[in-house]
Amino acid sequence: MRISILTMAVVAVSAAALSAAEIDPKEVNYEDGVVKASLTGVAGDPANGAEVVGNKSLGNCVACHQVSDLADIPFQGEIGPPLDGAADRWSEAELRGIVANAKIMFEDTMMPAFYKVDGFIRPGNAYTGEAADETFGPLLSAQQIEDVVAYLSTLKE
Template identity: 50%
Template sequence: MRIGVALIAGAMAFSMSAHADTKFVKEDGLVSYMITDSMAINKSLTGAAGDAANGRKLAINRKKGNCLACHVMPIAEQQFHGETAPSLYGVATRLSEGELRMQIVNAKVTNEDTMMPSFYRTTGYNRPDKKFIGKTILSAQEVEDVVAYLMTLDKDE
């Protein structure tokens, strides 16, 4: 599980923090965060709570979270749900808030082969379109909004 951290270390600034069981990640212009030994980011990126209703909109929005591209979700009004990734029904019962935040920010830390985009990362890309260089897919607050929404998904299908 920890291999991913070493792999992306070249692209990001990692430094050992005062606590031996955490990793500190800092990219230019982005909010820094700590990854715990259990691969979670426990603190809100913005210090503020997320807006779950906005998070749900971001999950649907094709230019933002677009979670529906790959995941089946309890969003009945949308006809098409992807199936290249696990269903998100009940995801809040399987992952903690900090683990969900890690998955949204940079899922490659826990699975280097995942096809899931890193929604809060600007470095280490090949041939990014110049419109997106230095930009994240979601803002720090949008990450929090999506996390807040996912935390409401506590029922199985």
């Protein structure tokens, strides 16, 4: 009886781990730029998302976008649209698609694809000027994408 209960517990934990498995950047399903499924199966954390949006070493979204909620971060950009009211303009699935790879929804955008690992034109390996090797990964992790989406979903007019 104990073995059966233990076996069931292991199966349940394994199933939960598989359902929360990260979707590989090459396996993301874009439908007209929209990504309906979570990239991780784990809810995003808006506080972590705000950190990614405002951190110059992470997403650095404020280099191009203004965000009133992050007014304490200086030198916000004006290239992209303000992110205030993003949750009123786009659904969670649309935001996920835009953050993961905006070029699918907005072909002429200057916004980088934050969750892409292939199809680049001559990507460099960091700042070395050398061609990228197999370690060329996405700019943000799947969970960071989910965190940014959770944060953007809080930005209403």
